[in-house]
Amino acid sequence: MDSSRRDAGSQAVSGSIKTRRVLSLSTLFPNAAQPRFGIFVAKSLEALQRDTHWEAVVVNPIGVPPIAFGRYKPIAQAAQDGRDFGLAVHRPTFRLIPRVGGRLNPGVIARSVIPLARRLHAEQPFDLVDAQFFYPDGPAAMQVAKALGLPFSVKARGADVHYWGARNYGRAALLETAQQAGGVLAVCEALADDMATLGMERSKVTVHYTGLDHDLFRPLDHVGLRGRVASSFDIPIARSDTLLLTVGALIERKGQALVIKAMGGVPNARLLLVGRGDDRASLAKLARECGVADRVHFLGSLDPTSLPPLYSAADAMVLPSASEGLANAWIESLACGTPLVITDAGGAREVMRSADAGVIATRSVRGIAEGIRQVTGRPRPTADVARTVAAFSWEANGASLAAYYDSLV
Structure with a gap:
């Protein structure tokens, strides 16, 4: 896509000139009620935003039952837009039917997100739609990308493939999403092989390892x-x-x-x-x-x-x-x-x-x-x-994600 589409457009964020934009859809993302929920997604996109030429805008759909009580009440209250981890985060809500609504969630999420995605895309165009979890995010992102006329990518993390792939409707949704996607990510080689066993095209799957904050996670002195x-x-x-x-x-x-x-x-x-x-x-x-x-x-x-x-x-x-x-x-x-x-x-x-x-x-x-x-x-x-884990870092994770995104646009 021609980078001239960026208005005044290429912007400097933490020293990186932004020439590409990705709309990242993720039901896994920290919020005020669940500050550790999907923290690894936030850290990866934070590194992408901070260190590369990609600008990430997050859409974090939050599922709320018809009557939000008990543990759902603070989750509903957390559905507030904001700026977290250096990222613009939008939190539309969608109608959630706990325990039995799994089959419906991709379509419900897409209907909630598409009007927002169209507005954001009209204000400043995106180059790519991305799903950070294979189900329900992937099938929803597929519908959002179709509405915007953009390519899309989807990432598998483990439970999303193993759990939903064991259900007929889930397996069908996973396979359709993978077939339609411009590219597919997996967090490890073993998961990529499992995805191929499920019926996905193995050559289409790129392994994208997690990152690590070495300043935080390091050996501490055992004395005391x-x-x-x-x-x-x-x-x-x-x-x-x-x-x-x-x-x-x-x-x-x-x-x-x-x-x-x-x-x-x-x-x-x-x-x-x-x-x-x-x-x-x-x-x-x-x-x-x-x-x-x-x-x-x-x-x-x-x-x-x-x-x-x-x-x-x-x-x-x-x-x-x-x-x-x-x-x-x-x-x-x-x-x-x-x-x-x-x-x-x-x-x-x-x-x-x-x-x-x-x-x-x-x-x-x-x-x-x-x-x-x-x-x-x-x-x-x-x-x-x-x-043994010296090679893992969020900097490497963000850089490899940017290179992968570049290959899709």
Whole structure:
């Protein structure tokens, strides 16, 4: 597209002259009610905006039921436009039917977004429409792009493909979206292969690894660190404890139940669970039934700035997922010098290229317990562990995203 379409037009933002514009549609994006929701999307687009010639405008559709009560009330109140992470963010709402509206969501989102997209495009044209999550964002972005007469791209992150691809209507929507898209992204090679197995054209899929804030996620001095964690969260951590950390939504797929059950085979283990989700009550009940409730601690959802001390204080980060793309928690933990006990899910083998990174364990209670013993029985220099993810950065992520976008316009 001719860059002369930009009015006074090319603008300097953080030293980068903007000659291209992308309308990025993402139901995954932080808001006032969910400040960590889709933080990785925000960081990627922030780097694209800050460091490259692409200007990103975010449309973050927020689903609100006909009657917004309970947990939906603050989400509805968060549907406010603003400027976050250096990005213009628009938050239109769409009618959400919880639990049963999955089939309808792409069309409902598109109808909500298209009038806004047309107005923004008329004010200053876009070159590309982008979806940051494959479903429902991808099929919705396809409709938005058609309305604007633009090419579009879609990104797969793991659960979006594995979950929706297992449903006939979801699989059909994914395959149509991939076929119509100018390009498709995946967070790891393993996910790209899964997408090909589903029926997508493998040669059309570009792998785009996540980024990392090395200033935030780095090894911290262990002297007194456990004491500070114990004090901050009111947890009795003894010097002899094997401190385990699990970071992820409290849902069955992430496997926290396996870690709790495995603690019987690691008598001095203490487990810190970061995250929230529907399995919170059942996991607490399981801990009581296993006789380890006094050694299992639920910390809830935490701000990213609270995570490095936890990662650095832990002996291992344990996450026995049934499926993944490429978990940000893997990369963050390694950057803080803490090895992993994870299962052979998603891009695990693309991260675990060195014994310094930890072990890939069998997804069973015995396998997880053995993996914990292997990792904690062989302490690794934190600098060696951190070096395993030295190549990950948001700067590299933003630059590769810009190059990929360039190939589509």
